[in-house]
Amino acid sequence: MSKLYIVPTPIGNLKDITFRAIEVLKEADLILAEDTRTSGKLLKHFEISTHMQSHHMHNEHKTVENIIQKLKTGTTIALISDAGTPCISDPGFLLSRACIENNIDIECLPGATAFVPALVNSGLPNDKFIFEGFLPVKKGRQTRLNLLAEETRTMIFYESPHKLIKTLGHFCEYFGEDRQVSVSRELTKMFEETIRGTAKEVLEFYTNKPPKGEIVIIAAGKK
Numbered sequence: 001m002s003k004l005y006i007v008p009t010p011i012g013n014l015k016d017i018t019f020r021a022i023e024v025l026k027e028a029d030l031i032l033a034e035d036t037r038t039s040g041k042l043l044k045h046f047e048i049s050t051h052m053q054s055h056h057m058h059n060e061h062k063t064v065e066n067i068i069q070k071l072k073t074g075t076t077i078a079l080i081s082d083a084g085t086p087c088i089s090d091p092g093f094l095l096s097r098a099c100i101e102n103n104i105d106i107e108c109l110p111g112a113t114a115f116v117p118a119l120v121n122s123g124l125p126n127d128k129f130i131f132e133g134f135l136p137v138k139k140g141r142q143t144r145l146n147l148l149a150e151e152t153r154t155m156i157f158y159e160s161p162h163k164l165i166k167t168l169g170h171f172c173e174y175f176g177e178d179r180q181v182s183v184s185r186e187l188t189k190m191f192e193e194t195i196r197g198t199a200k201e202v203l204e205f206y207t208n209k210p211p212k213g214e215i216v217i218i219a220a221g222k223k
Contacts, residue, residue, distance in 0.1 A: 002071045004099050005078040006092060008085040008111025011214070012188035014045055016112050022046050024109065028078040032067070034091055038082045055079065060091050064098050071104045083214070085113040089133040089158050114187055115156045118216035121194045122154075122182035125220070129154040135167065145174040152221040161185075161211040168203040171219060175199060180220040186213035 005024050010016040025031060025048050032055035033039035039052060055063060071077060079086050079095065085108070086092035099106050119126050130153050135141055148155060159167050164183070171179060177200035184194045191213070195202055199219075 002074045003076055003105040003107060004071060004095065005076070006086050006096065006106065006108040007078050007080050008109060008113065009039070009042060009080050009083055010188065011083045011112045011114050012186065012192075014042070016188060017042075017046070018109065018111055021109055021111060022048065025050060025078050025080070027076070029075045030070070030077045032077060032079045032095075034081045034086075039080055042080075050078070055091060055095070057091050060094050064094050067095060068098050068102055068104070071099065072102070083112070083114075085111060088113055088115075088131075112188075114158070114184075114214065114216050117187055118182070118184035118194070119154070119156060119218055121184055122218035123196060124154045124180060124182060124218055126154060129156060131156045134158050137163075141170075145170055149174045150222055152223075154221055155219045157217040157219065159215045159217055161213060161215060164206055164211050164215055164217075165203065167217065168199055168206065171199040172203060175219065175222075182218040183211075184216045184218070185211055187216070189213070 005028060007021050007024055025043070028050050031050050031052045033052045034056045036052045036054050067077065079092055081090035084090065087096060096106055115131060119129060130151065132155055135157060136144055171181060177198060179199045181199050181202050182194060182196045183202055186192045195205055
């Protein structure tokens, strides 16, 4: 029977891929990749020669139906993103939902995702938390921040380096300058770092040291 495998890939350190993930990627008939150039380097490193097809946020609405038809004819497909677990702030949800609607088996392998080590490293309560992903860029941002200002659980955000200062400034404005935050950058990579402190302190740090790389922000909930 055909099946869609959702396969996490390393968020930085290539050693974090699992033996099972390599096995699935080698045995699949087709790999759907967010960026075939980025994933091509990963596949080459692990000597995986499976054919790739582009599947990203700009084309997934158009390609889902064709992929479903391939699965119905017995094709085994593996879905990967540039880094981490597909469907979490990455393409994949539309395809997984379509598979369920068409009674096609889905299997998600366990593996790398950036927010788990960031949450654990933060030192903030992790018994209850919410994952917000990327905040709205413009429309709805203020409304969302006003709502989250009353959230009592630890909050997890993804952010790009060129927007980190803006977001930390909004945390000071909406959550208060004394709200505890933790910023993890370049997780699993050579220059990995985690900066902890109040929203004001972390904002000042990155104002003086502009950040680079992938970023996860952990913010304490309201007391």
